[in-house]
Amino acid sequence: GEDVEQSLFLSVREGDSSVINCTYTDSSSTYLYWYKQEPGAGLQLLTYIFSNMDMKQDQRLTVLLNKKDKHLSLRIADTQTGDSAIYFCAESYSNTGGFKTIFGAGTRLFVKA
Amino acid sequence: AAGVIQSPRHLIKEKRETATLKCYPIPRHDTVYWYQQGPGQDPQFLISFYEKMQSDKGSIPDRFSAQQFSDYHSELNMSSLELGDSALYFCASSWDRGKTGELFFGEGSRLTVL
Numbered sequence: 001g002e003d004v005e006q007s008l009f010l011s012v013r014e015g016d017s018s019v020i021n022c023t024y025t026d027s028s029s030t031y032l033y034w035y036k037q038e039p040g041a042g043l044q045l046l047t048y049i050f051s052n053m054d055m056k057q058d059q060r061l062t063v064l065l066n067k068k069d070k071h072l073s074l075r076i077a078d079t080q081t082g083d084s085a086i087y088f089c090a091e092s093y094s095n096t097g098g099f100k101t102i103f104g105a106g107t108r109l110f111v112k113a
Numbered sequence: 114a115a116g117v118i119q120s121p122r123h124l125i126k127e128k129r130e131t132a133t134l135k136c137y138p139i140p141r142h143d144t145v146y147w148y149q150q151g152p153g154q155d156p157q158f159l160i161s162f163y164e165k166m167q168s169d170k171g172s173i174p175d176r177f178s179a180q181q182f183s184d185y186h187s188e189l190n191m192s193s194l195e196l197g198d199s200a201l202y203f204c205a206s207s208w209d210r211g212k213t214g215e216l217f218f219g220e221g222s223r224l225t226v227l
Contacts, residue, residue, distance in 0.1 A: 033216070042220035043156065043203060088155060092216070099210055100169055101146070103155040 004104035006089050011110040018076040020107045022089030025070065030099065031092040032065060034074045037106070038085045046074070046087075076109075084111045115140055117206050117219035125225045126194050134189040134222045138206030144168070145187040146216070147179060148203040156203055162187055163210050191224075199226045 003025045012018045024032070033048040049056045049063045049072070056063045062075040076083055086106040092099045118137040126132050138145050144163045148156035149172075158171035162181035173179070176194075181187045191198060201221040208215070 035218070040223075043205075043218040045215070045217060048215070099207075099216075100158065100161075100171075101205075101216055102158065105155045 004089055004091055004102055006087075006104040006107045008105065009108050009110070011112065012079050014079060014081055014111055014113050016079055018074075018079045018083070018109055018111075020074045020076075020087050020089075020109065022072040022074075022104055022107075023070055024072065024089070024091045024104075026091060026093050027067075027070065029091040029093045031101075032063075032072050033088075033090040033092065033101070034061075034063065034072075035088040035090060035103075036085045037088060043088065079109075079111050081111045081113055084109055117204055117217055119202075119204050119219035119222050121222060122220065123223050123225075125227065127227050128194055128196065130194050130226075131190065131192045132194060132224060133191070134202050134204075134224070136187045136189070136204030136206075136219060138185050138187070138204075139217055142206035142208050142217075143185060144207045144210045145181055145185065146205040146207070147173075147187070147189050148205065148218075150201040150203060150221070151197075152200070154200075159189070161210075168210060194224075194226045196226050199224060 006022045034046045035043040060077045064073045088106045089104040092101040146161040147159040150156045159173040161169045165181045179189045203221045205218045
C-alpha cells in the first residue's frame with residue numbers, strides 16, 4: 001500500500017541549513033506536502049509541490065522533488081530556534097473519493113542555539 | 114484569513130461515554146476530512162465528505178460516525194469511548210476534494226478518555 005517514510009530526528013545549529021528527507025511509494029502522487037507541527041498545536045501547511053515540478057522555493061524554504069527516486073526534501077535555510085518542530089511529509093493521490101492524503105511519521109527538528 | 118475552526122479544543126470524557134467534535138471549514142471549501150493523531154503518531158485518515166456526501170473512508174472505527182451539513186460544517190460522533198481513543202482529532206478542508214492541492218488543517222480537538 002501507499003507509504004511515506006521519514007527519518008525521525010534531525011539536529012542542527014542555529015544559522016545552519018536543515019534538510020529533511022522523505023520517500024514515498026505511490027508513483028501516482030499528485031501533490032506532496034510539508035507540514036509543520038509545534039508542540040500541542042495543529043498542522044501548519046508550509047508548502048506543497050505538484051508532482052510535475054522539480055523544485056519550489058518560498059523564502060527560506062526549498063522543496064526538491066526527485067520523482068524517479070520518489071524522494072522529496074525540504075531545506076530550511078538559516079534555521080532558527082523557532083523552526084524547532086515536527087515536520088510531516090505527506091502525499092496526496094487521486095482515488096475514487098477524491099484526493100487522499102497520507103502522512104509520514106514526522107521528523108523532529110531540534111535547533112541548538 | 115479565515116481558517117478551519119474546530120470545537121471544542123479540549124474534551125475530557127470517561128470510558129463508554131460519547132463525544133461530538135465539530136469542524137467549520139474555510140469559507141467556500143466543500144470538502145472536509147477528519148484525521149486522528151495518537152501520541153507520537155502521524156495523523157491517520159478517518160473519513161472525508163464532499164458536498165455533504167461521504168467521499169472516502171479510512172481507519173474509522175464502527176463506533177464513530179460523521180456527517181457534513183448543508184452549511185458544510187462537519188461533526189464527528191464518537192460513542193462507547195475507549196482509552197485508546199485519546200488523541201488529537203484534526204479536521205481539514207479543501208476545495209473540490211483537494212484538486213487544487215491545498216489542504217488546510219484546524220488546530221485540532223484534543224480528546225482525553227479517562
